[in-house]
Amino acid sequence: xxxxxxxxxxxxxxxxxxxxxDLDLDIRDxxxxxxxGPSGCGxxxxxxxxxxxxxxxxxxxxxxxxxxxxxxxxxxxxxxxxQNYALYPHMTVYDNMAFGLKxxxxxxxxxxxxxxxxxxxxxxxxxxxxxxxxxxxxxxxxVAMGRAIVRNPQAFLMDEPLxxxxxxxxxxxxxxIARIQDDLSVTTVYVTHDQVEAMTMGDRxxxxxxxxxxxxxxxxxxxxxPKNLFVxxxxxxxxxxxxxxxxxxxNGSIKVNIGGQQVTLDDQATSRRPDLKSYAGKxxxxxxxxxxxxxxxxxxxxxxxxxxxxxxxxxEALGTETQIHFAVDAPAVVTEDIKELAxxxxxxxxxxxxERAEEGRNEFVAQLDPKSRVKNxxxxxxxxxxxxxxxxxxxxxxxxYGDGK
Amino acid sequence: MAATAAEVRxxxxxxxxxxxxxxxxxxxxxxxxxxxxxxxxxxxxxxxYPTVDTIVQSFQNDDRTATVGLQNYETVxxxxxxxxxxxxxxxxxxxxxxxxxxLGLIFAILTERVRxxxxxxxxxxMPMAISFLATGVIWRVMYDDSTELGFINAGIRGAxxxxxxGAGPYPTAEALPDAPLQKAEGGAVVTxxxxxxxxxxxxxxxxxxxxxLPEEAVQAAEPQAGQGLGVVVWRDFTPxxxxxxxxxxxxxxxxxxxxxxxxxxxxxxxxxTTGADGSAVIEDLExxxxxxxxxxxxxxxxxxxxxxxxxxxxxxPAIIGAFSWMWAGFAVVVIGAGLAALPxxxxxxxRVDGANEWQTFRHVTLPLLAPxxxxxxxxxxxxxxxxxxxxxxxxxxxxxxxxxxxxxxMYKTSFTAFRYGLGSAIAVLLFLLVIPVMIMNIRRFRREG
Numbered sequence: 065x066x067x068x069x070x071x072x073x074x075x076x077x078x079x080x081x082x083x084x085x086d087l088d089l090d091i092r093d094x095x096x097x098x099x100x101g102p103s104g105c106g107x108x109x110x111x112x113x114x115x116x117x118x119x120x121x122x123x124x125x126x127x128x129x130x131x132x133x134x135x136x137x138x139x140x141x142x143x144x145x146x147q148n149y150a151l152y153p154h155m156t157v158y159d160n161m162a163f164g165l166k167x168x169x170x171x172x173x174x175x176x177x178x179x180x181x182x183x184x185x186x187x188x189x190x191x192x193x194x195x196x197x198x199x200x201x202x203x204x205x206x207v208a209m210g211r212a213i214v215r216n217p218q219a220f221l222m223d224e225p226l227x228x229x230x231x232x233x234x235x236x237x238x239x240x241i242a243r244i245q246d247d248l249s250v251t252t253v254y255v256t257h258d259q260v261e262a263m264t265m266g267d268r269x270x271x272x273x274x275x276x277x278x279x280x281x282x283x284x285x286x287x288x289x290p291k292n293l294f295v296x297x298x299x300x301x302x303x304x305x306x307x308x309x310x311x312x313x314x315n316g317s318i319k320v321n322i323g324g325q326q327v328t329l330d331d332q333a334t335s336r337r338p339d340l341k342s343y344a345g346k347x348x349x350x351x352x353x354x355x356x357x358x359x360x361x362x363x364x365x366x367x368x369x370x371x372x373x374x375x376x377x378x379x380e381a382l383g384t385e386t387q388i389h390f391a392v393d394a395p396a397v398v399t400e401d402i403k404e405l406a407x408x409x410x411x412x413x414x415x416x417x418x419e420r421a422e423e424g425r426n427e428f429v430a431q432l433d434p435k436s437r438v439k440n441x442x443x444x445x446x447x448x449x450x451x452x453x454x455x456x457x458x459x460x461x462x463x464x465y466g467d468g469k
Numbered sequence: 470m471a472a473t474a475a476e477v478r479x480x481x482x483x484x485x486x487x488x489x490x491x492x493x494x495x496x497x498x499x500x501x502x503x504x505x506x507x508x509x510x511x512x513x514x515x516x517x518y519p520t521v522d523t524i525v526q527s528f529q530n531d532d533r534t535a536t537v538g539l540q541n542y543e544t545v546x547x548x549x550x551x552x553x554x555x556x557x558x559x560x561x562x563x564x565x566x567x568x569x570x571x572l573g574l575i576f577a578i579l580t581e582r583v584r585x586x587x588x589x590x591x592x593x594x595m596p597m598a599i600s601f602l603a604t605g606v607i608w609r610v611m612y613d614d615s616t617e618l619g620f621i622n623a624g625i626r627g628a629x630x631x632x633x634x635g636a637g638p639y640p641t642a643e644a645l646p647d648a649p650l651q652k653a654e655g656g657a658v659v660t661x662x663x664x665x666x667x668x669x670x671x672x673x674x675x676x677x678x679x680x681x682l683p684e685e686a687v688q689a690a691e692p693q694a695g696q697g698l699g700v701v702v703w704r705d706f707t708p709x710x711x712x713x714x715x716x717x718x719x720x721x722x723x724x725x726x727x728x729x730x731x732x733x734x735x736x737x738x739x740x741x742t743t744g745a746d747g748s749a750v751i752e753d754l755e756x757x758x759x760x761x762x763x764x765x766x767x768x769x770x771x772x773x774x775x776x777x778x779x780x781x782x783x784x785x786p787a788i789i790g791a792f793s794w795m796w797a798g799f800a801v802v803v804i805g806a807g808l809a810a811l812p813x814x815x816x817x818x819x820r821v822d823g824a825n826e827w828q829t830f831r832h833v834t835l836p837l838l839a840p841x842x843x844x845x846x847x848x849x850x851x852x853x854x855x856x857x858x859x860x861x862x863x864x865x866x867x868x869x870x871x872x873x874x875x876x877x878x879m880y881k882t883s884f885t886a887f888r889y890g891l892g893s894a895i896a897v898l899l900f901l902l903v904i905p906v907m908i909m910n911i912r913r914f915r916r917e918g
Contacts, residue, residue: 117817138823150814154836163832164822211822 066128066218066251067093068114073123075109075275083109085275087123094249096242098266100256101298102408106275107255108223114253115144115221127218138167143212145222149204151196151211157183158192161210182210185244202233209241213248220245220252226261238265257408259299263287271295273404288452293461294401296351296454302387303405304351305428306397308458313344320350320453323393323426328369333450338466340455348464349397351454354387357430359438360445370448377427379440386432388444396420396427401461520900527893541894550881551895554873557785558902561856561874566849569793570842573800578830580801581808590805594798601795605862608791612778612863622775629773636772638725641681642674643769645705645713655766659731663759667694670762671714673705674723682721685745689722692748700762702726703747722747727765730754740765779864781871788863788872795859796852800845807841808834847910854903875899 068091075084084106091097099107112118114125116137124131132140143164152160158179165175183189186206196204205225212220225241226234242265245252256262262269263283270280271294279291283299290296296304312319318329318340334340340348360371374390398421406414420426430446438444455464530537545551576593580586596604613619616626629635644650644658650672653659664670669692682704689703703722711717722745729740730751738760741749754760778787811834819829857876864872869881876899883892 115821117820137821138825142821144818144821146814146818148812148814150812150818152815152818152833154839163819163824167823167828211818215822 067091067095067126068219068251068253069124069126070110070114071124071126073110073113073125074121075106075113075118076121082275084113087272087275087277089270089277089280091251091253093251096245096252096254096265096267098254098256098262098269099272100259100262100269101272101278102404103257105272107257107272109275110272111221111223111253111255114219115142116140117144141218142221143215143217143219145205145208145212145220145225147224147227149196149208149225149228151204151207153196156193156195157188157199157207157210160196160207161214164211164215178214178216179210182213185213185247186210186240201229202237205229205237209244213244218251220250220254222252222254224256225254227256227258234261241265260301263299269299271298273298289463289465290454291463292401293349293351293399293456293463294405296456296463297402297405300353300355302354302429302431304353304454305392306402307350307352307392307394307426307428308347308397309350309394310347311340311343311345313341318344320450322350322372325372326369327372327448327450327453329450329453330367330370333453336451337455337464339464340466343455343457343464347458349399349456349458349461351456352428352448353452353454354429354431356449356452357428357432357446358449359432359436360447361437362433362435363447366447370450372446372448374428374444374446376438376440376442376444379438381434384434386434386436386438388430388432388438390428390430390444392426392428393424394426395424399458399461523893523896526889527897529890529893531888531890533889537890541890542898544891545894545898550870550873551875551878551898553870554875554878557872558854558856558874560785561789561853562850565789565792565796565853566846568789569796569800569849570804570846572793572797573804573845574838574842576797576801577804577808581805586805590798590802593801596795597798599795601858602862604791604795605859608787608794609779609863609865611791612787614775614777614779616773616775619775619778621778622773625776626773635770637768637770638683639674639677639681639723639768640771641676642723643676645673645675648673648705648714653763653766656769657729657766658764658769660762663733663761664698665759666696666698666754669694669699669701671716672700672702672726672728672762672764673714673716674702674764675704675706677704679704679721683724686721686724686747687745688718689716689720690746690748691716692750694750697750697752698730698754698760698762699748699750700728700741700743701746701748702728702743702764726768729763729765731761731763733759735761737763779868781868784864784868784872788860791863792853792856792859796849800849803845804838804841807838811837843913847906847913850906851903851910854899854906875902 070087070089070091073084073087074082076082087110089097099110101107109118113120114127116132116135120133124133126132127140127142152163155163161179161182162175165178170178179192180189183192186209188203188206188210191199191203191207196207199207205228208225222241226237229237238261241254254261254265263286266283268280268282269286271278271286273294279286279295281289286295286299290299293306297306307322309321312321317331318334320327320329329340357372358366360366374392376388376390378389380387380389396417398417402417403414406417432438456462457464526533527541528536528538530540580589583589599607610618611620614622616622626635644652649661650658651661658672658674660670660672662670689701692699692701701716701722703716703720705711705713705716705720707717707719711720722743724743724745724747726743726747727740728743728749728751730738732738732755738755739751739753741751743749777783815837816829816833819833824832855876856874857880860869860872860874860877861880869877875895879892879895879899882888882895
């Protein structure tokens, strides 16, 4: 068990492509740290640098108190779980898990004890004599984890271990991994592009984009106080609704213009964002999470100045909630951050975003209580939780907070 | 090269028929048959009929006039040449595939991560592009006995020369028949007479031309013996004249010759080396006379004269060497493809688990390569069992019996000795030997594919 420190770590490939740029991160002993970000953002490269499978171009990595820049992977006392499991196909499950110990010339009875122990934790006892090709995906994933656990390393490094599993299994394994890590208290660095995994498993989450760290903090912290538009749009599903707006100051309170409608911010909203006052009369980017919109008929005692009216385009009744899509009369915001977020979802998503921007349209998603009775094509009135609205500087994309936030 | 191991198929002689399911309608069936007939005819005429006929012929006598049952087979297993051939094939099967697969593995791994590995593989593979016949001819010359013609022998000779085990200064020289010199043990030449201090020993030699003498050689001269013993070693030959045993004008001395002085008991007292005029004076003579002088055997050292590679003892290993040179390229390329196909993250997992290069190779790489190595190995076994051209071309007539292999034996029996019945029996024998390997190979392809 040890802390891992990344100190200005940079990875440059031939041709000056920067995969990781000046990464500073302190991972505490026993912490479950998640690296999350869109494909190709450098999170796997960063993980592999910690493992020693990639050379570090600049900066230092320390595991425990040791600088491990030039230390071979096998001497770093880390264990890695690969995306495709990387099990030894010609060895049984037992041999797969015992391999590392065998190489370290561990005493046979000790080796046997540790393998059986790990197999017990992961429920693999009956599979010990099988070969990987006779196992299902989930079982293989557990063997990969078992192989890491038996080595009793200072840190676990996991590279998207759940991405090859089906959805239900993924949910189940997520909880198992989190539980095991909690029991063993081993420092863990976990890479994923799925922000739901990041939010549910991590003690802290580091959002990485194009090799640069965007924000690191607890899931609540990232969700509630995103530092910039990228983090705001990446974290949270369905993603935050973004619209450009001109702030107006009248009678001591700030009014936000959303597609022709006005919402007033009360003191609670503005007190958390002192800097917002300096944007009065200027354009800002406004973000409203779908969860912060509610059917007015279910929240009838909400004040009038924070309501929006819209025509429902689409209703998705999920049972636990009802999601509605509605048009907002303002063009979609297209910044570099937002384009990258859309592209990460898929090429057609990016195209749709650009179409909407050209046509001057924007589409919002609201997550309503399942008791809501809205129907497709109807007019609906929504209550906005103004204390949870987010604001971003249109030029820098940074969140507007004040008070050093 | 993106060839996968499963795509390397040897000519196993089976034909895969592609059956196209006919659409409803009986006439289509005849169309299918019509398309198959040409191939079936060809196959029948070239493969099936000769095979059956050969089997039949193996039970007949040599002019096909009578059936003799198993007599040919009895003869086959008792014949010296066939037994030698079977023994040789056994040697081949036990050594060549292992050597070639091993070499292929080593080279494939060495060149795996090197730059220009493709270029290296092309070069190593090129011998496969040469026909067996041409290979046989090339290596026949390489293995030649003499150190002038044979590349290998010349190379060894050069190496021995470099480390000082080479030839002496005058390997061809010898004494005149009626000179007062006689051959001693080890090739040395000793004076018949004995000398005392003040005498001059004449050691005249022939058997060498002026060109054989070193550059510094000058007119031979009589040494002034004085208190010591004088010796002169010179080329005692004047064309059409001159007196043997006497230093004539025009006869050059032989410098650098080692002369030993022997006392009465035959022990070496001292030795000296002759100067440019072939003379030397030995001053410190211990003990009394009489002394004999001796030209040391090292003067006449032949040095390395060449190994007889294609002689009866070494011919089979020599041909195996040539065969390996040819097929190593095949092994390197196929194993290289197998190496490239290894899942990289499994190797990384081994690295993280703590394996060094050798451990990774032994525990991960090698087991994962086993199918590819199997393909190479079995292909080679089949080729070695069928071996003919390279032995036919490389083994000189005199040693063909020692180098004999089954296919060669069959050829000689049927087409040189015209004993068709016997030859057919040998052919059937070879066929039976190859069948188990073929079956194993087909089964493996079926399992993998």
